Structure formats: structure tokens, C-alpha cells
Amino acid sequence: MKTIILKVASNYLLPLLLLFSVFILLRGHYEPGGGFVGGLIASIAFVLHAFANGLKTTQKFLKYHPGVAIPIGLGLSLFAGLLPMFAGLPFMKSLFFSQPLPVIGTISTALVFDIGVYLVVVGVTLTILFTISETVND
Amino acid sequence: MLVAVLSGFITAFLLAGIGRFLKGKLSFLVSLLPLVLFFYFLQFIPSIGNGDRLYSSYNWIPSMGINFDFYLDGLAMIFCLLITGIGFLIFIYASSYLKGHVYLDRFFGYLSLFMGSMLGLVLSDNLFTLFVFWELTSISSFFLIGFNNEDPASRKSALLALALTGGGGFLLLTGFVLLQNIGGSSSIQELIGSAETIRTHSFYLPLIILVFGGAFTKSAQFPFHFWLPGAMKAPTPVSAYLHSATMVKAGIYLLARFTPVLGNHSYWNNTLMVVGGLTMVFTAMHTFFRTDLKSILAYSTIAALGMLVFLIGIGTQEALIAAAVFILVHALYKAGLFLITGVIDHETGTRDITKLGGLRHVLWPLAIAGMLAALSNAGIPLTFGFLGKDLIYEATLQSASSAYILTGAAILTNILLLYAGFIAGIKPFIGNLKNEFSKVHLPSFLMWAPPLLLGVGGLLFGIFPGLVDRSIIQPAVLAMDGGTVEISLKIWHGFNLVLLLSIITITCGLLLYFLTNPSAEKEKWMSRFEPVSPHNITLKLAKLFKLWSGWYTRSLLNGHLRFYVFVIVSFLIGLLAYKLFTGVNIYIDRSQFLDLTFYELIVSLLMLVSIGITVTTDSRLTAVAAMGVIGYCICLLFVFYSAPDLAMTQFTIDTLTVVLFVLVLFKLPPFLNFTNRKSKIRDGILSVCFGGLISLIALEVLNEKVNKDISSFYGTNAYTLAKGKNVVNVILVDFRGMDTLVEITVLTIAAIGVFSLLKLKINTKGENQL
Numbered sequence: 001m002k003t004i005i006l007k008v009a010s011n012y013l014l015p016l017l018l019l020f021s022v023f024i025l026l027r028g029h030y031e032p033g034g035g036f037v038g039g040l041i042a043s044i045a046f047v048l049h050a051f052a053n054g055l056k057t058t059q060k061f062l063k064y065h066p067g068v069a070i071p072i073g074l075g076l077s078l079f080a081g082l083l084p085m086f087a088g089l090p091f092m093k094s095l096f097f098s099q100p101l102p103v104i105g106t107i108s109t110a111l112v113f114d115i116g117v118y119l120v121v122v123g124v125t126l127t128i129l130f131t132i133s134e135t136v137n138d
Numbered sequence: 139m140l141v142a143v144l145s146g147f148i149t150a151f152l153l154a155g156i157g158r159f160l161k162g163k164l165s166f167l168v169s170l171l172p173l174v175l176f177f178y179f180l181q182f183i184p185s186i187g188n189g190d191r192l193y194s195s196y197n198w199i200p201s202m203g204i205n206f207d208f209y210l211d212g213l214a215m216i217f218c219l220l221i222t223g224i225g226f227l228i229f230i231y232a233s234s235y236l237k238g239h240v241y242l243d244r245f246f247g248y249l250s251l252f253m254g255s256m257l258g259l260v261l262s263d264n265l266f267t268l269f270v271f272w273e274l275t276s277i278s279s280f281f282l283i284g285f286n287n288e289d290p291a292s293r294k295s296a297l298l299a300l301a302l303t304g305g306g307g308f309l310l311l312t313g314f315v316l317l318q319n320i321g322g323s324s325s326i327q328e329l330i331g332s333a334e335t336i337r338t339h340s341f342y343l344p345l346i347i348l349v350f351g352g353a354f355t356k357s358a359q360f361p362f363h364f365w366l367p368g369a370m371k372a373p374t375p376v377s378a379y380l381h382s383a384t385m386v387k388a389g390i391y392l393l394a395r396f397t398p399v400l401g402n403h404s405y406w407n408n409t410l411m412v413v414g415g416l417t418m419v420f421t422a423m424h425t426f427f428r429t430d431l432k433s434i435l436a437y438s439t440i441a442a443l444g445m446l447v448f449l450i451g452i453g454t455q456e457a458l459i460a461a462a463v464f465i466l467v468h469a470l471y472k473a474g475l476f477l478i479t480g481v482i483d484h485e486t487g488t489r490d491i492t493k494l495g496g497l498r499h500v501l502w503p504l505a506i507a508g509m510l511a512a513l514s515n516a517g518i519p520l521t522f523g524f525l526g527k528d529l530i531y532e533a534t535l536q537s538a539s540s541a542y543i544l545t546g547a548a549i550l551t552n553i554l555l556l557y558a559g560f561i562a563g564i565k566p567f568i569g570n571l572k573n574e575f576s577k578v579h580l581p582s583f584l585m586w587a588p589p590l591l592l593g594v595g596g597l598l599f600g601i602f603p604g605l606v607d608r609s610i611i612q613p614a615v616l617a618m619d620g621g622t623v624e625i626s627l628k629i630w631h632g633f634n635l636v637l638l639l640s641i642i643t644i645t646c647g648l649l650l651y652f653l654t655n656p657s658a659e660k661e662k663w664m665s666r667f668e669p670v671s672p673h674n675i676t677l678k679l680a681k682l683f684k685l686w687s688g689w690y691t692r693s694l695l696n697g698h699l700r701f702y703v704f705v706i707v708s709f710l711i712g713l714l715a716y717k718l719f720t721g722v723n724i725y726i727d728r729s730q731f732l733d734l735t736f737y738e739l740i741v742s743l744l745m746l747v748s749i750g751i752t753v754t755t756d757s758r759l760t761a762v763a764a765m766g767v768i769g770y771c772i773c774l775l776f777v778f779y780s781a782p783d784l785a786m787t788q789f790t791i792d793t794l795t796v797v798l799f800v801l802v803l804f805k806l807p808p809f810l811n812f813t814n815r816k817s818k819i820r821d822g823i824l825s826v827c828f829g830g831l832i833s834l835i836a837l838e839v840l841n842e843k844v845n846k847d848i849s850s851f852y853g854t855n856a857y858t859l860a861k862g863k864n865v866v867n868v869i870l871v872d873f874r875g876m877d878t879l880v881e882i883t884v885l886t887i888a889a890i891g892v893f894s895l896l897k898l899k900i901n902t903k904g905e906n907q908l
Contacts, residue, residue: 028864028867028871029861029862029863029864029867029868030862031863032782032783032786032864032866033783033864033867034866034867034870034871035871037783037786037790040787040790040791040794044797047794047797051797067889067893070886074882074883077882078879081879091876108861110862110868110872113879114867117870117871117882120882120885121882121885123886124885124886124889125794127892127893128889128893129794129797131893132802132896133801133802136801136802
């Protein structure tokens with residue numbers, strides 16, 4: 001399914017969609033969005049790329065197996081949950097920086113947690129899709 | 139105390155990691171653990187003797203009343219000392235017995251795990267922590283019994299023991315939940331306060347049946363006794379540890395511990411008396427027909443356990459004193475006898491009593507130990523066993539009802555136990571040494587010292603009962619009985635009925651021993667009853683269960699995905715329809731309906747058309763695309779009803795699903811017709827029913843009053859507590875963050891599952907290849 005239009009479009013769409021997914025992830029605290037949807041959009045970006053350019057190209061482009069993102073994400077989420085325990089607070093209690101940072105806004109452990117969710121979703125979705133399509137193509 | 143309990147677990151985990159690097163010094167280092175713990179508990183003896191109790195609590199799940207509450211009183215004390223003291227002897231004995239074994243580190247790991255679980259079990263004051271440790275003892279004993287894991291018989295025994303004690307544990311948990319509900323607390327000490335409420339509650343009978351279920355399976359009471367002789371497949375140190383002092387005594391401990399809570403009721407006392415009495419007489423008879431030393435010991439152990447259950451059942455103060463003393467007596471002599479048997483087996487290679495004899499010439503320290511143990515077991519004066527037996531007779535004679543029968547049963551059991559003890563402790567050592575055994579060497583000091591020490595202990599406590607009566611026995615009885623007790627054990631009670639009964643027991647036992655010989659013929663004669671034994675019946679039931687589950691699996695999980703969906707959906711329809719049409723008044727409130735808007739109409743029409751296309755199309759790709767359209771239409775509906783988060787997720791998921799389908803279907807052969815008209819109609823009816831039912835429920839829900847508490851809580855607190863304006867996301871990452879964490883873990887497992895299912899190919903040789 002290597003049509004030239006889709007191929008060219010996907011090269012431009014990949015960074016745009018990724019940027020959009022990060023935007024969705026970050027705005028999740030105030031407006032519709034969040035780590036789960038963000039992760040799915042990022043996965044769509046890569047899947048689209050794979051669709052247009054072939055799986056091998058995308059995998060080469062990614063360098064690492066997408067499954068690598070899963071433990072990193074899980075670890076981040078767990079870390080965000082454990083962090084308050086060092087301050088003597090219960091597990092998963094959110095902590096906030098008192099001063100908001102420019103552009104991004106107030107940083108909290110909830111954000112770290114959501115980034116973890118984002119990574120796990122990307123990793124899981126891509127692992128499943130890539131594995132299935134690889135097996136089918138074999 | 140938490141450290142004391144956890145030390146066993148910590149050691150076990152350390153051994154799992156670094157055990158193999160410590161081969162040489164391992165046994166020495168590990169043996170220090172029970173010794174240190176023994177002295178740790180020993181230091182509390184004076185304060186416990188004064189009637190103090192030690193209590194420490196660590197929060198675990200306080201919201202459900204489940205905490206690590208450890209409570210050291212007299213009863214826990216006696217068990218702690220046995221677990222650590224005999225534990226120490228077993229550890230050093232095993233280090234020599236299994237010297238050079240490849241998995242010695244693993245063995246000590248299991249043993250430490252088991253010791254830790256036992257300590258936790260006897261020290262827990264909380265019902266549920268007690269249960270956790272109870273199960274841990276079952277699991278660790280499974281590993282210990284099945285330690286020779288290359289022997290199929292050993293694996294089978296381990297599995298049988300686990301199945302029975304695990305099943306009992308399940309009953310026990312149910313009993314505990316019931317007990318907590320009735321008594322209103324999960325602390326045993328607090329439950330004692332509400333004992334009266336529990337005894338008069340209408341659920342008292344089911345409650346004690348459940349607790350008995352746990353205790354009887356663990357302590358091998360009739361008809362669950364058969365796992366214990368099977369468990370003799372374990373290495374001998376394990377048998378000695380599990381069956382003299384610990385694992386099987388856990389059930390006794392449970393009954394003793396709950397005597398002040400559940401006892402003093404005719405159901406409780408009579409059941410225990412009958413079951414205990416039946417067990418002790420029945421299994422003591424068995425010892426008469428066995429020739430394998432370990433088998434004799436196994437049955438005499440069950441008889442002793444039956445005796446303990448029986449004494450707790452009598453429930454008078456005398457009986458409880460007798461039980462407390464007998465626990466100690468039995469642990470000392472039975473551990474000794476097991477260890478001696480272990481040495482004999484280790485050095486001569488046989489445990490068949492008809493072949494053994496004259497070993498005193500070559501194994502003289504063990505001959506002394508064996509004699510001491512057998513004498514204590516027989517209750518010859520000046521041994522600790524003598525005191526124990528006297529107390530038992532006193533208890534049965536003074537029991538309120540049917541004293542003659544109870545005393546008779548106790549005498550009969552004691553005669554047979556005496557016989558069993560002499561066979562195991564004395565018979566292998568007397569007579570002429572056979573030539574084949576003349577080259578037998580005395581094993582290392584580590585193997586003969588422990589049984590000798592135990593034998594001397596039995597003698598020491600027998601001559602100086604003052605060592606234990608006030609310090610150990612009295613607090614233990616206090617914990618069971620509650621009232622004030624003054625115990626002073628005496629060697630000599632004067633000439634009375636009890637002494638007469640003792641003399642009768644000893645004379646009859648000796649006569650039995652000298653006049654009969656264990657022989658293979660007797661064992662053979664006994665085996666004709668095998669088909670009707672509880673053991674056999676259980677195995678047959680297990681076989682039936684296996685057949686049934688095989689049939690069940692084959693007929694329900696037949697590998698056709700469509701069949702699975704069909705079964706699940708039709709079951710769900712049945713369940714929902716039953717509930718809906720029996721319990722709910724169907725009434726659809728039309729006044730709450732909003733007017734259909736133009737957009738909704740368009741979207742609904744679009745959906746209907748797509749459904750039509752999906753069902754009728756001949757092309758797979760078209761069907762998938764039409765399904766995608768349906769998904770997007772649902773997204774639009776979400777948008778109309780202001781659920782943007784849901785719409786976004788649904789949209790992306792739908793996109794990915796379509797892509798996935800296309801990826802897979804692209805390579806599949808052209809559309810094949812797997813269905814016929816009949817099955818299509820059947821599936822159609824099923825889907826219409828399901829859809830109709832769900833719509834009906836959705837409409838019915840509108841009639842229910844909406845509880846706004848939850849949504850208003852999140853609405854008001856999302857910003858103030860979590861500083862987020864998007865309530866949905868705040869719930870996901872903050873309020874219910876734990877759920878999300880578990881969900882992403884589940885996702886990970888799914889990904890690993892897909893990956894390994896598709897990538898792992900098993901070649902024809904059955905080897906795994908990635």
C-alpha cells in the first residue's frame with residue numbers, strides 16, 4: 001500500500017501528530033486529553049508511518065523495539081506513586097511544586113504519572129500492532 | 139517481634155540469592171538463626187511466667203482491620219520454644235543428613251521459610267494474619283515434603299498434603315470471616331471478650347464446623363489423617379520437624395487458641411472428643427500393623443494428635459493442663475524417635491523393622507537416645523512422659539460425662555503408643571547384630587547429639603518438673619482457660635487410681651511388645667481394608683473430578699472463538715433477563731426523553747446503514763470499514779452529550795482497530811463463507827436479544843434516582859485538592875491513580891501475551907525457539 005501521496009504525507013504527519021499527542025497529554029489536566037489518549041495518538045502516528053512506508057522502515061526509524069517504552073513508563077508511574085512515600089505521605093498522594101514553571105505550568109507527580117501512562121500505552125499498542133503485522137507478513 | 143518472625147523469610151530470600159556461594163559454611167550460618175531466636179524467646183520466660191503478655195502491632199491494612207498484631211502469651215511461648223528449639227536441632231541434624239546434597243541451600247531456604255511461617259502463625263493475634271501464615275506453612279511444607287522432587291511418589295504426597303491442608307485453609311478463612319462478622323473484631327484477644335455473643339449466635343454451628351475443617355485437615359484428624367503417612371516421603375529431618383513439633387501441631391494450636399473464644403459449648407467439646415478419640419484409637423491400631431519405622435511413627439503421631447484434640451475437647455482445667463504437658467512431652471520424644479529413625483535409615487539403608495536389630499553395638503549413643511525416648515513415650519516413672527500420662531488419666535477420670543469410656547480409650551491408645559515407641563526406639567538396637575550391618579559407622583556428632591539431647595531433656599523435665607510447671611505450662615493453660623491456675627507438677631502422686639491405670643498401661647504395653655512381632659504378614663492382612671480407606675476414596679474422588687473437568691474443558695473451550703462469544707453472550711442474556719423480569723418493574727418514563735435533534739437523526743441513520751452494510755457485505759475490508767463508521771458515529775454521540783474525553787479515546791481506539799484489522803485481513807485469503815443461513819439466523823436472534831436487553835436496561839436506569847454525591851465530590855475537589863480542571867483526567871491520574879497503575883500493568887501483560895504467543899514458535903521437537 002505504498003502510495004506516494006500517503007508516503008509523503010505521513011512523513012510530515014508523523015512529527016505533527018507526535019507534537020499533537022504531547023499537547024494532548026499536557027493539556028489533560030485542565031481540558032479533555034491525558035496520557036491515555038495522547039499515547040494512542042502517538043501510536044497512530046507511528047502506525048500511519050508504518051502503513052505508508054512499510055513496517056521495516058518505521059522499525060529502522062525507531063531504532064529500539066517499541067516494547068522498551070513499557071518498562072520505562074511503568075517505572076515512571078510507579079516512581080510517581082512512590083515518591084510521596086519518601087516524604088512520609090501515603091502512596092499515590094500527589095505532590096506539587098509551589099511555583100509554576102513558564103509555558104508548562106505547575107509540575108506535579110500526577111504529570112509524571114501521566115507521562116508514564118503515555119509511554120506504556122505507546123509501547124503496548126505498537127508492540128501488539130507490530131507483532132501482529134510482522135507475523136501476518138511472514 | 140516483627141523482626142523475629144520476618145527473620146525466617148529474610149533468610150529464605152537471602153538463601154535463594156546467595157545460598158549457592160556459601161556451600162561450605164552455609165549450614166553453620168543458617169543454624170544460628172533458630173538458636174538466636176530460641177534464646178530471644180527464652181528471655182521472656184520470667185515475665186510470661188508472671189502473667190505478663192507481650193504485644194506489638196504494625197499496621198498493614200488498618201482500614202480492613204488486618205494488621206500485624208503479634209501477641210506473646212504462654213500458649214504462643216510454648217510453641218515458639220518448640221519451633222525454634224527443635225528447629226535448631228533439626229537444622230544442624232539436616233546439615234549432616236543432607237551433606238553434599240546439590241540443593242542443600244534450597245532445603246535450608248524452605249526450612250527457614252517454614253520456621254518463619256510457624257512463628258508468625260503462633261504469634262499472630264489477628265485472624266487474617268494468622269490465616270496468611272497458616273497458608274504459608276502449607277505452602278512451605280509442600281516444598282519440604284516434595285523435596286525429593288524427582289521421585290513421583292514424593293511429588294504425589296506433597297500434592298496430596300497441599301490439597302488437603304489447602305482445602306482446610308479455605309474453610310478456615312470462611313470461618314474467620316464469619317467470626318469477624320459475629321464478634322465484631324479481628325483480634326483474637328478482643329474476641330474472647332465477646333465469646334458469649336458468639337456462642338449464642340445462630341451461626342455458631344457453621345462457624346465451628348469451618349474452624350474444625352481447618353484444624354482437622356492440618357492436624358491430620360480422622361478422616362483426613364491419610365496425608366500424614368504419605369508425607370513421610372520427605373527427608374527424615376523434615377518429618378521430624380513437621381510432625382513432632384510444628385506443622386501438624388498448628389491445628390492443635392488453633393483449637394487451643396480458640397478454646398476461650400469458641401469453647402465451653404457442647405457442640406465444640408463433644409465433636410472434639412469424638413473426633414480426637416476416634417482418631418487416636420483408630421490410628422494407634424494402625425501402628426500395630428506396620429513394619430516401616432517411619433510409617434509406625436507417622437501413625438503414632440496421628441494418635442498423639444488425636445489425644446491432644448481429645449483433651450482439648452474434654453476442656454476441663456485438668457484436661458488443658460494435660461494437653462499443655464503432652465504437647466511438650468510428645469514433641470521431645472517424637473522428634474527424638476524420628477531423628478533416630480533417620481540415622482538408622484541413613485546408615486543401614488533400610489527402615490524395615492523386621493530386618494533391623496542389634497544396632498546398639500555400632501550406634502550406641504543412639505541406642506541410649508532411643509531408649510530414653512521410648513521410655514518417655516511409654517510413661518515410665520521418672521520420665522516426662524510419666525507426668526503427661528498421669529495428667530491425661532486424671533483428666534479423663536474427672537471428666538463430667540462418660541468417664542469410663544474416655545479413660546478406656548485413653549488407656550487403649552497409650553498401650554498401643556507404648557508398643558509403637560518401643561518398636562521404634564528400642565527394637566532396632568537390641569538382639570543380635572546382623573552381619574550386613576556390622577560395618578555400619580557411627581555418623582557425625584551432629585546427627586546423634588540432637589536425639590540424645592531430646593532424650594535427656596525428657597528425663598530432665600521428668601525428674602525436675604519444677605523447671606517447666608510454673609514457667610511454661612501454667613501460662614499456657616492460663617491462655618487457654620482464662621481462669622486462675624496454680625500448677626505444680628509432682629513426680630510422685632502417691633498410690634491411687636491413676637497410678638494403677640499407669641501400671642496397667644505399662645504392663646499391657648510391655649506384654650504386647652514382647653508377645654508380638656511386627657511382620658509383613660500382619661501388614662498384608664491390613665491392606666485388604668485399603669479399598670475402603672478414606673485415602674483411597676479421596677483419590678477416587680480426585681480422579682472423578684479430573685474426568686469431569688476434562689469433559690468440561692473440552693466441551694466449553696473447543697477452540698472456536700465464535701462459540702466462546704456465543705456462550706458468553708447467551709449466558710449474559712439469561713442472567714440479565716432473569717434479573718430484569720423478576721426483580722424490576724419495567725416502566726419507561728417518556729417524559730424524560732429529549733427531542734431528537736437533526737444531528738442525532740443523521741448519525742443514527744448513518745449507523746443503521748453501516749450496520750446493514752457490515753452484515754450483508756461480501757468483502758471483508760468493507761465490513762471492517764463499516765464497523766469503523768459505526769465506531770465514529772458513537773464518538774459523535776459522545777460529543778453531542780458532552781463527553782469529549784470519552785469521544786477522543788473511542789475515536790483513537792476505533793482508528794487503531796480498523797488499522798489492525800486491515801493489516802491482518804490484507805493478507806488473508808478472499809472472503810470465505812464459514813456460516814450458513816441457519817447459524818446466521820441464530821446469531822442474529824442472539825444479537826437482537828442482547829441489544830434489546832441492553833437498551834431496555836439503559837432506559838430503565840433513567841428511572842433510578844441519580845446519586846450526585848460522588849460526582850459532586852469530584853467536581854468540587856478536583857481543583858482544590860488535585861489542582862486540575864478536567865475532572866475525568868484528575869480521577870484517572872490522582873483520585874483513582876492506583877486503578878490506572880493496575881490498568882497499565884494489565885495492558886503490559888496483554889502486550890507480553892500477544893508478543894510471546896505470536897513470536898514463540900514451538901518446533902516439532904517441542905523445543906522453544908524465539
